[in-house]
Amino acid sequence: MTFDPAKIMQSAPGAYTTIGGREYLYFVGTGYLGLHGHPEILRATCEATMKYGMGSATSRRAFGNTPPMVDVEARAAEFFGMDDAFYFMSGYLGNSVVVQAIGGTFDVVLIDESSHYSVRDAAVLSQKPMFTFGNRDPDSLAAVLKEQCTDGRRPLVITDGVFPVRGALAPVREYYEILKAYPGSALSVDDAHALGAVGPLGRGSLDQAGLPWETVNTNVQPKDGPRLFLAGTLSKAFGGFGGIVPGSADFIAHIHDDSPYFRAANPVSPGVAAGCARALELVRDHPEMLTRLHANVKLVRDGLRGLGIEVDDVPVPIVCVVLDTVERMQRVQAELMEQGILIAYNPKYSDLGPKGGIRIAVFATHTEQMIQRLIDGVAKVLAS
Amino acid sequence: MTFDPAKIMQSAPGAYTTIGGREYLYFVGTGYLGLHGHPEILRATCEATMKYGMGSATSRRAFGNTPPMVDVEARAAEFFGMDDAFYFMSGYLGNSVVVQAIGGTFDVVLIDESSHYSVRDAAVLSQKPMFTFGNRDPDSLAAVLKEQCTDGRRPLVITDGVFPVRGALAPVREYYEILKAYPGSALSVDDAHALGAVGPLGRGSLDQAGLPWETVNTNVQPKDGPRLFLAGTLSKAFGGFGGIVPGSADFIAHIHDDSPYFRAANPVSPGVAAGCARALELVRDHPEMLTRLHANVKLVRDGLRGLGIEVDDVPVPIVCVVLDTVERMQRVQAELMEQGILIAYNPKYSDLGPKGGIRIAVFATHTEQMIQRLIDGVAKVLAS
Numbered sequence: 001m002t003f004d005p006a007k008i009m010q011s012a013p014g015a016y017t018t019i020g021g022r023e024y025l026y027f028v029g030t031g032y033l034g035l036h037g038h039p040e041i042l043r044a045t046c047e048a049t050m051k052y053g054m055g056s057a058t059s060r061r062a063f064g065n066t067p068p069m070v071d072v073e074a075r076a077a078e079f080f081g082m083d084d085a086f087y088f089m090s091g092y093l094g095n096s097v098v099v100q101a102i103g104g105t106f107d108v109v110l111i112d113e114s115s116h117y118s119v120r121d122a123a124v125l126s127q128k129p130m131f132t133f134g135n136r137d138p139d140s141l142a143a144v145l146k147e148q149c150t151d152g153r154r155p156l157v158i159t160d161g162v163f164p165v166r167g168a169l170a171p172v173r174e175y176y177e178i179l180k181a182y183p184g185s186a187l188s189v190d191d192a193h194a195l196g197a198v199g200p201l202g203r204g205s206l207d208q209a210g211l212p213w214e215t216v217n218t219n220v221q222p223k224d225g226p227r228l229f230l231a232g233t234l235s236k237a238f239g240g241f242g243g244i245v246p247g248s249a250d251f252i253a254h255i256h257d258d259s260p261y262f263r264a265a266n267p268v269s270p271g272v273a274a275g276c277a278r279a280l281e282l283v284r285d286h287p288e289m290l291t292r293l294h295a296n297v298k299l300v301r302d303g304l305r306g307l308g309i310e311v312d313d314v315p316v317p318i319v320c321v322v323l324d325t326v327e328r329m330q331r332v333q334a335e336l337m338e339q340g341i342l343i344a345y346n347p348k349y350s351d352l353g354p355k356g357g358i359r360i361a362v363f364a365t366h367t368e369q370m371i372q373r374l375i376d377g378v379a380k381v382l383a384s
Numbered sequence: 385m386t387f388d389p390a391k392i393m394q395s396a397p398g399a400y401t402t403i404g405g406r407e408y409l410y411f412v413g414t415g416y417l418g419l420h421g422h423p424e425i426l427r428a429t430c431e432a433t434m435k436y437g438m439g440s441a442t443s444r445r446a447f448g449n450t451p452p453m454v455d456v457e458a459r460a461a462e463f464f465g466m467d468d469a470f471y472f473m474s475g476y477l478g479n480s481v482v483v484q485a486i487g488g489t490f491d492v493v494l495i496d497e498s499s500h501y502s503v504r505d506a507a508v509l510s511q512k513p514m515f516t517f518g519n520r521d522p523d524s525l526a527a528v529l530k531e532q533c534t535d536g537r538r539p540l541v542i543t544d545g546v547f548p549v550r551g552a553l554a555p556v557r558e559y560y561e562i563l564k565a566y567p568g569s570a571l572s573v574d575d576a577h578a579l580g581a582v583g584p585l586g587r588g589s590l591d592q593a594g595l596p597w598e599t600v601n602t603n604v605q606p607k608d609g610p611r612l613f614l615a616g617t618l619s620k621a622f623g624g625f626g627g628i629v630p631g632s633a634d635f636i637a638h639i640h641d642d643s644p645y646f647r648a649a650n651p652v653s654p655g656v657a658a659g660c661a662r663a664l665e666l667v668r669d670h671p672e673m674l675t676r677l678h679a680n681v682k683l684v685r686d687g688l689r690g691l692g693i694e695v696d697d698v699p700v701p702i703v704c705v706v707l708d709t710v711e712r713m714q715r716v717q718a719e720l721m722e723q724g725i726l727i728a729y730n731p732k733y734s735d736l737g738p739k740g741g742i743r744i745a746v747f748a749t750h751t752e753q754m755i756q757r758l759i760d761g762v763a764k765v766l767a768s
Binding site for chain 2: 003007008009010011012013014017019028029030031035036037041042045046049050051052053054055056057058062063064065066067070089090091092093116117118121124125127233235236239240241260261263264265266268269271272275276279344
């Protein structure tokens with residue numbers, strides 16, 4: 001089909017991105033560490049593509065374990081401080097990977113009403129009774145649990161760790177405390193927007209909340225306290241493509257046994273896997289990227305607050321701004337675009353009010369000057 | 385995890401493939417046209433990777449429409465003789481793409497009991513009542529339809545077009561005739577193993593069966609006769625990576641509206657998309673590849689028959705051999721491997737009997753001499 005030529009992306013996404021023939025100062029999307037065009041990642045991808053071809057054309061259970069596939073999983077395991085990892089075709093499928101691995105160890109699925117489509121799909125695929133609770137609302141979760149799990153039914157709670165447009169963190173610590181009253185319970189987060197970007201080490205929302213990291217993606221079988229799980233992607237902060245679930249040796253062995261994505265699907269192209277492996281090494285070797293991202297997030301939030309705009313105080317590289325009218329938000333977006341600065345206005349998203357909201361994505365590769373240009377741009381529109 | 389070093393693939397898959405440090409004459413996997421290591425495809429992938437980076441880091445609804453993404457869909461539309469196409473993260477998701485596009489226009493899902501996991505997942509995701517019918521059994525389908533759809537409920541039948549290990553074709557013409565008695569019915573095939581490889585033009589199992597191609601992936605809304613749908617992949621015969629669903633402009637517009645894979649997921653890396661676009665051009669420009677594949681399939685089947693082995697007479701590049709004992713099949717596999725020839729023995733698969741079966745994958749790039757070496761190798765083991 002003919003897509004709007006003004007929306008065709010013609011470069012790697014980064015602090016500057018060429019779209020529709022124009023180079024924009026770019027605050028959109030999910031490339032939080034600014035790695036999608038990193039020359040070392042691209043070189044690793046091309047080298048492995050020339051060596052291993054476009055794909056193994058056979059599943060991981062057969063001969064699909066090319067060296068880049070083995071390598072990317074080893075690098076991911078190292079990054080998350082776990083035994084092993086499973087790398088697969090799309091972060092979209094991450095929640096399903098977790099559900100496949102722990103299937104049979106829960107009786108009811110409860111999901112945040114504003115969860116990503118992929119959370120909903122995973123819940124449906126589990127073929128267990130599914131219920132929703134209010135967006136980021138521990139009281140609502142407690143009420144639904146009380147209603148659905150009084151007879152010893154074991155709940156699996158799934159939520160986005162970071163909500164993709166609102167940029168809010170799920171109150172996972174509160175959920176964890178509530179779930180302590182339910183033996184055999186489990187809490188799983190879709191940390192697509194958090195891995196590599198959120199938490200002191202970039203390990204995502206569970207670590208940011210101080211939950212016991214050493215238990216994450218370990219216990220497949222029910223135990224006394226709530227089990228913790230996460231799924232994520234290498235397509236966003238890490239600058240690659242494909243989904244990732246790190247875990248204990250036992251947990252990953254369950255995935256190998258139970259996930260059709262391992263047993264009966266073509267793995268990601270070896271070149272892309274090699275690029276992702278190199279990206280994980282870069283993030284490991286350059287912790288200053290994450291430090292810089294967190295500093296930039298603070299700069300953007302403080303800068304907007306300085307203009308009298310209310311923004312959440314969360315260490316997340318998605319800054320959501322809701323102004324008094326739709327027209328005003330559309331004008332900010334349009335006039336910044338004219339100035340060569342790209343931000344997004346989302347007219348609707350499940351966890352936004354009826355007016356929608358502006359979404360500003362912060363990257364580690366934005367400089368202080370770039371951020372100042374953004375803030376000045378917003379100030380100029382608001383003053384006019 | 386530590387995978388068996390003897391099973392690590394260290395080259396692109398092709399007629400000769402290096403696995404565990406040894407180069408084998410290779411009759412395994414799904415690279416039916418032998419394109420996964422084609423230099424022009426790899427070059428196109430690397431060029432686009434350097435130009436557009438690892439990914440757009442934003443969905444197709446936003447700025448994810450990079451030039452390679454637009455290009456691969458135009459090339460796929462051209463190949464299938466349709467208006468447009470949707471290219472997505474994995475052929476595994478193809479059946480779900482179809483179900484998302486036509487959701488709400490059927491009331492019951494009936495799937496072949498031996499369908500691929502991905503068919504089952506799509507059926508579950510539809511959240512409609514699901515029933516199974518006997519493997520490739522029109523009478524069984526008729527009986528289940530009679531039982532479940534007498535009250536005007538509209539059935540969607542989903543089946544593998546080609547079964548991945550048995551290499552059998554689904555009797556889609558018989559299904560189509562049966563479905564004529566059910567207004568609003570639909571038949572959808574997972575043609576992962578057929579696209580590019582089966583049918584006079586490589587358009588898959590529906591075209592092979594002579595069903596009306598001009599109606600495939602067109603009518604989203606129910607009509608009098610059965611609607612026809614297909615989903616497939618560029619990861620197998622086409623030598624690339626990612627799923628493909630071609631269709632009419634209207635059908636693809638429904639996908640853009642209704643599929644979360646379009647609206648809320650990262651598209652495949654632009655480099656891989658560019659490689660796939662080049663692959664589609666190669667297949668278009670070199671119809672002799674398909675002719676050669678079909679001739680090779682006949683050579684392998686005739687050669688095995690010459691040894692007194694019973695094989696199905698189907699124009700499919702998957703040749704399944706079931707010998708009298710498991711031990712004999714294991715011995716054929718193991719002794720051929722010693723001779724440097726790789727075929728697969730599958731101890732179990734849903735549509736095979738309790739003994740499992742040998743699976744031989746035929747490629748367009750196998751020469752007559754290579755095929756003779758295979759046949760001679762099998763003869764030698766059987767005679768010993």
